[in-house]
Structure formats: C-alpha cells, structure tokens
Amino acid sequence: MPELPEVETVRRGIEPHVLGRKIVGVTVRDTRLRWPIPSNLAALLTGKKVTGTARRGKYLLLQLSGGDRLIIHLGMSGRLFVLKPGHALKKHDHVDIEFAGGVMLRYNDPRRFGAVLPWPASEATHVLIEGMGPEPFTEEFNGDYLFDLSRGRSAPVKNFIMDGSVVVGAGNIYAAESLFRSGIRPAKAAGKVTRAQYQVLAQHIREVLGEAIKQGGTTLKDFAGADGAPGYFQQKLFVYGREGEPCLVCKTPIKCAVIGQRSSFYCSVCQK
Template sequence: MPELPEVETVRRGLEPHVLQRRITRVLLREPRLRWPVPEALPRLAAKRRIEAIGRRGKYLLVTLDSGDRMIWHLGMSGRMFVLERGHPLVKHDHLDFELDSGQLLRFHDPRRFGAVLWWPREETEHVLLRAMGPEPFTPAFNGEYLFEKSRGRSVAVKNFIMDGHIVVGAGNIYAAESLFRAGIRPTRAAGKLTRAQCQLLVEKIREVLGEAVELGGTTLRDFAGARGESGYFQQELFVYGREGQSCRVCGSTIKLEVLGARQSCYCPRCQR
C-alpha cells in the first residue's frame, strides 16, 4: 500500500501538470471503489480550475476555484497517471479528469480500494481526516508530544508510531527503519521510552520519511509515481525485509518478529 512518501511523490509529480488547469470533462467508468464515487462528482468538478493539490496523511486534497475539494486516495494499488488525451484504455482505468492542457489524469486501481470523493466547501471538516494525528514534518510532532502520548502505553513502540492517531506517515517500512536508526527495538513498550528516546525517534522518523520522499518512495509490488516511475528508497533499507541477512552496521543477523500481524525486522545488537 502506498504510504506517505509514495503519496507525496505522486503529489509532487502531479502538481506541475494540474495547477491552474481547468477540468474540461470528467469521465467516470466505474464508481464502485472503496467508497462509491458520488454520482454528481463529474458534473460538479467539470469546468472548475484546480487551485492546489495538497496532502493529509495518505490522502491527496485537490482544491478547486469554487472552494470545493476532492479527496483522492490510492488505496492498495491505485495510481493517478498523467497522460495525453486519447491515451488507450486498459482494464481497471476507472476515472479520467480531462484538462484544458490536452492532458488527462487517469485513476487506475485494480483492487478498487482507492477513492475519489467530493468535499463541499461548506463542510469545514471531513470525517476521514478529523481524527488524524499530526504530520511528521510539522512542529506539532515533537519529542515532548510523543513522550506524553506514550505514557502508560504497553503497546509495542512500532505499533504505537504506526497508529495514524499518533502521527501520520510512519507505515510499516518507515517505522521499522526509523526504529533501527534510533536504536530502539520494535517490541519495546511505548510507555518505557524516555524523553530523550522520544526526541530521537521523532528526528529519525522525519529523517527516514524525508529521505524516502526525495528518493521517490519505496517500490514494493504496486507503487509507481504519477508518470509510472519507480521509487528507490528500497535500496536504503537496513532492516525491513532483510530477516536472516547480516546487519549493514554491526554484522549481526537480522531477526524477525510478528507484531500486530505484521512482520517486524530488527537488529538484536543495534536495537535495544
């Protein structure tokens, strides 16, 4: 599933093609996505100019000149491609936004776990975004915040930082890599972290996510950017998916445990 770096990569790829472009037509072929595409969306979005494309967690937020917004979610296998108008259709091409530039945005989603939703301007909040934790690159996400949130929590720290109510963006790959860089074992109870460890973990989460964004994300199975390009952060992985291999820092064998039904790799020497 695309995580924050992959979604940010798509956002950056789309931005130069869509800003200040008018949507001339919306072609909806398959409304049955994770949540049904609103029947009125093609009519509401047509003739509107795109003023901004932002991101909140793993959701893309498209602001129109009317003040209304669309929420795009890639789900597990969704892609939003920039193509020339008239580009041949393939199976699972569910939705097109034709632009006045002659290009189009095509939403392709084999598993149909993605979403394209309408967010009217009169609604100041959206139910999908209301309970989300802070963005990792904002001042609201800091060591003191993480320390206070972790008090009394017996949950494993890896599961704790993967909770989108705590912070958005620390998905399985990036949580594992952040904990390795911070020297914290993923099984440690969140409530046992010190203030210093919380501060260090915040710094490493930002560091890992920042590097992943700059490298275009991590290509594992379905992800590709707006032009179909692959990400390269997988070449920087220290622990994720490397069970049984030697640690690139100390040479110890990378171990594997299952936490919350997810595989969690760590170095028993570098992480305590």
C-alpha cells in the same frame, strides 16, 4: 500500500500538470471503489479550476476554485497517470479527469481499495481526514509530544508510532527503519521509551520519510509515481525485508517478529 512518501511523490509529480488548469470533463467507468464514487462527480468537478495540491497523511487533495476539494486515496494498488486525452484504455482504468490544454489524470486501481471523492467547501472537515494526528514535518510533532502521549501505554512502540491518530505517515516500512536508526526495539512498550529516546525517534521519523520522498518513495510491488517511474528508497533499507541477512552495522542476522499482525524487522544487537 502507498504510504506518505509515495503519495507526496505523486502529488509533486502531478502538480505541474494540473495547477491552474480548468476541469473540462470527467469520466467514471466504475464507481465501485472502497468508498463508492458519487454519481454526480462529473457535475461537481466540471468547470472547476485547480488552485493547489496538498496531502494529508496518505490522502491526496486537489484544491479547487470556490473552496471545494477532491480527495484521492490510492488504496493498496491505485495509481495516477498524467496522460493525453484519448490515451488507450487499460484494465482497471476507473476515472479520467480531463483538463483544458490537453492534459488528463487517469486513476487506475486493480483492487479498487482507493477513493475519488468530492469534499465540498461547505464541509469544514471530512470523515476520512478528521481524527488524524500531526504531520511528521510540523513543529507539533516532536519528542516531547510522543513522550507525553505514550505515558501509561503498554502497546509496542512500533504500533504506537504507526497509529494514524498519533502521527501520520509512519507506515510499516518507515516505522521499522526509524526504530532501527534510533536503536529501539519495535516490541518495546511505548510507555517504557524515555523522553530522550523519543527525541531521537521523532527526528529519525522525519529523516526517514524525508529521504524516502527525495528518493521517490519505496518500490516493493505496486507503487509507481505519476509518471510510472518506480521509487528507489528500497535501496537504503537497513532492516525491512532483510530477515536472516547481516545487519549493515554490526553484521548480526536481522530478525523478524510479528507485532500487531505485521512483520517487524530489527537487529537484536543494535536495537535495545
């Protein structure tokens, strides 16, 4: 599933092509996404100009004239392509958004777990956005914040940092890599992690996500950027997906445990 770095990569990829352009047409071929596309989407978007792009967690936002927004979620297999109008169709090409100047955004989603939804200016928040924790690159997110929020929690620290109401963006891959760099085992109770450890962990979450964005995301199966190019952060993974392979630091075989129904990779020597 595309995570924060992948979505940020897509945002940066499409922004130069759509910023300042007016939407001149919308074609919806299949409304049956996880959150159904409203039948009046074309009427709501046509004539609006893109005034900015943004990201909230894993949601891509197109900011439109008049204060409206468009929320795009890539689900498990969604992709956005920047194309010329009239580009040949492929299977699962569900939505086209055409802009003045001969530019088109095409949303393709084989599994249809994503979303393309309007967010009217009259609504202060959106059901898909409300309740989210802070972004990892903000001042609000730090070790003290994690320490204070974790007190009394017996759930594994990996589950704690993957909780979107705690912080957005620390998906399975990035949680595993951040915990490895911090020397913390993923199964350790969140309430048992010290303030000093959380200071280190918060910093490594920012670093890992920042590196992944710089490298264009992580290619495991379905993800590619807006230009179709894959991400390359997978070349820098220390533990994720490396069960049985030697730790790149101490050479101990990497272990894997199921935590919260997710595969969790760690080094039994480097992580305590």
